[in-house]
Amino acid sequence: MSDRMFFHELPYRTLPDALFAAPEEKPFVTNWKNKDDIESVTFGEFKRRALTQARYFRSKGVKPGDTIILIMPQSIGLMAAFVGGMLIGAVPAILAYPNFKVEPTKYRYGLKGVSANLKATLIVVDKDFPDELTKHISVGEAARFIRCTSETLLEPLTEAYHCRIPNDLAFIQHSAGTTGLQKGVALSHAAVLKQISHLAPAIGIGPKDRIYSWLPLYHDMGLIACFMLPLVCHLPVVMQSPADWVMQPATMLELMSTFQCSLAWIPNFTLQFLARKVRPQDRSVLDLSCVRALINCSEPVRASSMDEFFSAYANAKLKPGILQSCYAMAETVFAVTQSDVTGLGPRRIWVDGDTFQKQGRALPTSKDAVGAVCRVSSGSCLPGTQIRIVSDGGEDLTPGNVGEIVIRSESMLDGYYNRPDLTTKAIRNGWYWSGDLGFLVDDELYVTGRRKDLIIVGGKNIYPQDVEEIVSLHRAIYDGRVVAFGRYNASLGTEEIVVVAEVHDESDLQNAETIERELRSSIAAELDVGIGSVYLKPPRWIVKSTAGKPARSTTREKLFAECADLQVPGELT
């Protein structure tokens, strides 16, 4: 067999078709918890588990087209339930599993909102899901909670599975946000298969590839690149939970080495995290010669992070050019662009920092020039995908000029699930307005920031509105006089959240430490993310827009003017 597969026309009409075509005995998923707790299934075993889940869902009255919410820990059981839903033509959606930080009342409220938005029929939780999170919750007339446990296993479904139409919805993945702002992206089988038919050859997928992942399955990078791609291309995947990885990051590279994994997708901060948080003695024993590509995705790609990683692992037998890049989003199923994996890594260009910041123009300069800023390419468009760079006035910009990235793709979403208001804003004349900023040079995309105020912390998308709403609820904070924004933290390799909040009364500032502590606690409980810095300010400090609302960008500039050390060289402000 050739070392490379060809996917221009996948011979499947639906995702279950691809699973049913997989070799029965080939390893599929290995879920690693610790060295004494490793679960593995072949494609054949996985198929039987998915069929069993399908029968279980059917026994609970789930019908084709019904939405099923899955809230289970990262596991083969979750993956089988996801595919099991698809097998009877239902539309599964994975939500994050609550961790120990969650506050029950707020969790129940959020779940009710998401359930209503998705018009879910069934909410499936595991046997360990805390009772207190489901008590006294009404999730709509049609929706019911069920616990999915091994005791409920039935015989696998034997009749032909239901979904046969490529344009039927396959599943819903969420692009960003919490509760009220969560946007469900509904994707058809055809869209997902089209994406994989373009992505797989772009990264040179071959039969010997094996994927490693610590990425959550409710995120597009975990769901598409590390679950749907291996399912369709019949590749093994080794995974661990994000919570386990973040506590002991060395395990990622140890598992890649042990299981001979060739591919992984990672947000940018991972590179610095691995370089700084894995002890030299743990690094020195690694042989990573099996790795073909680590694809940097979900956050702007930083040259410094890539260089730091390569330097830290200089003795780990890394092949040159394994660090690659990609620009992806849930709205296009996953990848929009991909760097050339046969090259020596994504292209880098140096631009004049002053021109870039003040004029939004990438003026090439030499690497050694004063004020030169390095930009890393996210690669060129996948086949079937087009990009335009558009000015504030809606005009197409020429190469080198920074504007909003606007995308048209064969695998694009039809709309946000049950959110026509958001769909109308985001999709105009068949083009998706990403809200991201970037420029093109030689048909390669360089992503530079965001027009919309999304904050990306360690690959996790956080809406500032969510942060501001939570902070506003504090008794000492002037309701609505809060601004949250992201700031790149060079030592973490990712953004951190900065909060500026006005207190009701200047005397409240004497209790700043207590207030800050309470705000951090609320944000952690609701958004599962830490705050970088909190700035409590006296009344009337925050700049308001003409509409009387806090002006995020102007307030940020005012804070930066006051605290010069907050500014990050080379970043658009």
Added chain:
Amino acid sequence: MSELGIKMIEYIVQEIMGGRDARIDENTALVSSGLIDSLALVDILFKLEELTNTRIPAGKVQAKDLDTVELMFRTAHRVGKPKK
């Protein structure tokens, strides 16, 4: 509070929280309260191994097991293996 507990608190305040003005004791919730980010747990694990002279096996500890200084030492006692 034990001497090791005091050392751990000093480490958390100085190295993890950057000397930020915050009073913590052995029962202060750290991650669940948002005082520290879960990305810092890897450093805390290393410090815990150093202070207790143990090796804590990968995948045997969850974030909730390290949420307070008291829990940290209890966890090290439960799953830590003496360093060779």
